[in-house]
Amino acid sequence: MQIYQHWQGIPPNRRGASVAMGNFDGVHLGHQHVIALAATHGPLGIITFEPHPRSYFAPTSGPFRLMNAEGRANRLAKLGVQTLFELPFNATLAGLTPEGFVSEVLSQGLGVSHVTVGADFCFGKGRTGSAADLKTLCAAHGITVHLADLMQVDGAEISSTRIRAALSQGDTKAARHMLGHWHRIDAEIIHGAKRGRQMGFPTANMDVTGLHLPRNGVYAVYADILTGPQKGHYLGAANLGTRPMFGENRPNLETYLLDFKGDLYGQHLSIAFVEWLRGEEKFDSLDALITQMHADCDRARQILEAAP
Template sequence: MRIHHDWKALPLDARGATVAMGNFDGIHLGHRSVIDAARAACDAPLGVITFEPHPRQFLVPATPPFRLMNAESRANRLARLGVDHLYELPFDAVLAGLSPEDFAREVLVGGLGVRHVTVGADFHFGHKRAGDAQTLARLGRDLGFGTTVAPLIGDGEVEYSSTAIRKALAEGRSRDAERMLGHWHRIDGEVLHGDKRGRDLGYPTANMAVEGLHLPRFGVYAVLVDVLTGADRGSYKGVASLGVRPMFGENRPNLEVHIFDFNADLYGQHLSVALVEYLRPEARFDSLDALVAQMNRDSQGAREILATR
C-alpha cells in the first residue's frame, strides 16, 4: 500500500482511484462496508481518503484523547484489507476552511482525480460540516465522479460505531469490541526503553506508549502480538499490562507486553498488540513475591485463553 500525505502534485499512477472517504477510527465493520462498497463500485485501484490529525483533534485541541487508532495502526489495518492507496490528507486551517464545493473541486477532482467516492450515510464534510452524503452525490454528478452512500450497519441491538466501541473497551469488554470491529482492538507502536523491572522479575516486557489514544480499561490482558519489523517478525502470544503500574508509584500510562517463550531484543521494533481478553484490574501488592505469584497466574490464564488461537 502506498501512503500519500497530500492531495497536490500526486504522480499520475496515484490518481483515478475508487475511494472510501472518512475518518475510519478503529476501522470497524461499518467502515469495512464502506471500503467494500468502494472496491465494488468500479474497476480502479482502491483508495482510502482520511485525515491526519483527526479533524476533532484540530478543531477542538483540548478534547480528551479519543482515538481508537493512531495513524500507524490505521495504515497497518488498511494494508491488511488490500487498500492500494491511502490518502492521509493533512487536516489544517486550509482544509478545514474549504466549502463542500471547493473540497470536491480542488481535492477530489483537481488533486486526486477520483473516479468514484463512497461514504457512510452519516458522512459530513466541508467547512463547519456543511456538506453531507447527498451534497457529495450532487457534486459528483456536476463534477464527473460517481458516488455511493453505504448504509449504517449493526446487529439489531447496537449500531456499529467508534463511540460504542470506545464504551466497550473502557469497560473491559474486549470481545464485544471485537464483534463490532470485526478484528481484535490493537495498539501499535515502537518498543521503547523502560525501567526493566519486568526482566528482574522474570517477566521481560516490551514497553509501548499510548499517548493520544482512547485508553481501554486499565488492567491485565491476554494478547496476541505481531512483531512487524526486525529479525523476529512474526506472530506470538502473551500477556500485557495496560495502565500506570501502581506497584511502583505514579507513572504515565503505558502498555507492557510479555511475549511467551521469547527472548530477543525488540527495542526500536514495531509491534501490533491485540487485546483479546481482560483478565483483572491493576493492583498494588504487599510484596514483589506476591506480584510475581499473580503474574504467574495471569500468564497461565492467558495461555489457556489463547490456546486455540
Template sequence: MPSHFTVIRDTTPASAIPKGAVVAMGNFDGVHLGHRAVIDAALRMGQAHGKAALAVTFEPHPRSFFSPNSPQFRLTTEANKLRLLAGAGLAGAVVMTFDKTRAGTSAQDFIHHDLIERLGISGIAVGYDFHFGKGRSGSASLLAAEAPRLGIEVDVQAHVDIDERPVSSTAIRMALAEGQIDDAAAMLGGPWFVTGQVVHGEKRGRNLGFPTANIRLDENCELKHGIYAVRVGRGRGKDFQRIDGVASFGRRPTFDNGAPLLEVFLFDFKDDLYGAELDVAFISFIREELKFDSVDALVARMNEDSARARADLAAAPGAFPRLGSIG
C-alpha cells in the same frame, strides 16, 4: 490484495495520482466494520469499472483541529490506519492535511477542486453520516445530488449494527475504556492493537521471573487499566514473528503508582527487545489492576494470569489485525 499500497499527500504531483480512481472517503479511525462497508463498496465499484480503489482520509483528525485542548483517544495512529487500509485491499490512500485552509473550504469547492480536478475520481463511497466542507455542509446526500452533473458514481452505505447497536469509533472507544475487549473486536472486525517501541523500565518483572517489554502508549489512551491476553507482532514481511503473551496496562499500584505503562510478558521468548517496535493486539481482558499486600501474592496471581492468558489465546489462534505494507 494489491502488491503495492501508495500514499498520496497534498505535495504529491498530480501526474502521480491514478486518474479515474474510485474512492472511499472518511476519517477511518480504527477502520471498523462500518468503515469496511464503505471500503468494500469502493472496491466493488473499482472492480466493476477496472479502476483503482483508494481511501481519502484526513490528518490530523478533524476533531483534534477543532478542539486542540480536548484530549482525544485515537483508535489508530496515522501509520496504523494506513496499514489497516492497505490490509483491506485498497490500492492506496489519499491523506489530506486537515488545517485552517481545508477547514474553511466549502463543500462545493472541495468536491470540485479536491475530488474532481485534482484526484479526477470516477466514483465515491461514503457512510450515511459522513460530513465534510466548511461547517460540515457537505454530506452523502449532497454528493448523490451532484453525481449526475459531475458524471461520477456515488454509493452511500447505511450504518452497520451488531446486536442492534450501531458500530462507531465512539462505541469502540467506550468498550475499550470499560475493558470490553470482545465487544471492541467485534466492531473492529479483529482485535484492537497498538504499536510502540520497547523502552527500559525498572526491571522489576525480571526480578520476579516475568521479564517484560515495556511500551509507553499515547497519553490520551483510555484503555481500561488491567491485565490482558495479548498477541504480539514483531518485524515486517519475511522477518515477521507472532508471539503470545500477557500484559499489564496501568500504574503498578503495588510498587509506585506511576505513569501508565504497558508491560508485556512474552511466553517462551528470550530475545532482547530493547528499541524494537512491536504491534500488541489485545485478545481478552483478564482482570482489573490490583494492589497486592506482598510480592509473593503478586507473583502467585501473575502465574494465574499467565495460565488464563494462554488458555484464551489458544481459543483464538488466528486473532490478529489484518495489516498491509505501506510502499
C-alpha cells in the same frame, strides 16, 4: 500500500482511484462495508485525515481515538487498500467549502473516479456539506458517488462510540463483535524502566498517548512483531495502566511475550486485546507480584491457545 500525506502532485498511476472516505477510527465493520463497496468501482484507495478533525477542533477534549495513524494504516493494508491518502487536517483543509473540497482536493488534486461514504458523512467548512451534497457536487466533475447504508449489530448502529464504551468495560469480545477483529494498539517499542527484566519478565513498552484506552488491568493478548528479524506472531500477557506498585500515574502498555527471547527496541509491535484477566493491584511485596505474574501468564496461555 502507498501512502500520500498531501493531495498535490499525485503521480498519474495513482489517480483514478475509487476511494472510500472518512476517519475510519477503529476500521470497524461499518467502515469495512464502505471500503468493500468502493473496491467494486476500481483501484481501491482511502481518503482519511490526520490528525482526526476532532483533535483539530477540540484539542483539549481528551484522548478518544481507537487507533493511531500507524494502526489504521496497518489495518487498511490488510483489507487490500492500494493507496492511502492521509490528508493533513489543518487550517487550509478545514477552511475549504464543500465546493472547494470537491474541486481542489477530489478532482484536481487526487483525480479520483469514484467516492463511497457512509450515509451520515459531512464535509467542508463547518460540516456544511452532506452526503447528498457530495453526490451533486462530484457529478459536476465526472466523479460518481455511492452512499453506503449504516450497519447495525444487535439492533444498534455500529459506531466508534459504542466500541469505546465496550473497551472501557474491558469487554473485548463485544468490541470485536463490532470491529470484526480484535482491538489492537500498534506502535514502536520504546525503552521503559526495565523493572520487568529485573523480575524475569522483560516487557515490550509502547506509547499510548492520544488513544482511548481499554479498561486498566492485565490482558491475554496476541502480539505481532511487525518489523525486524524476529517478525512473527506470539502469545502474550500485557499490563495496561499506571503501575500502582511503583507509584506511577502515566498510562503505559507493557507486554510480556511468551516463549520469546530477544531485543525488540525500535521494532514495531501490534497488540490484540483478547481477554481482560484482572484489574491493577498494589502488592505487598515484589515476590507477591512475581507470583501473580506467573499466574497471569499461565492463564493467558490457556485462553489464547483456545481462542478462535
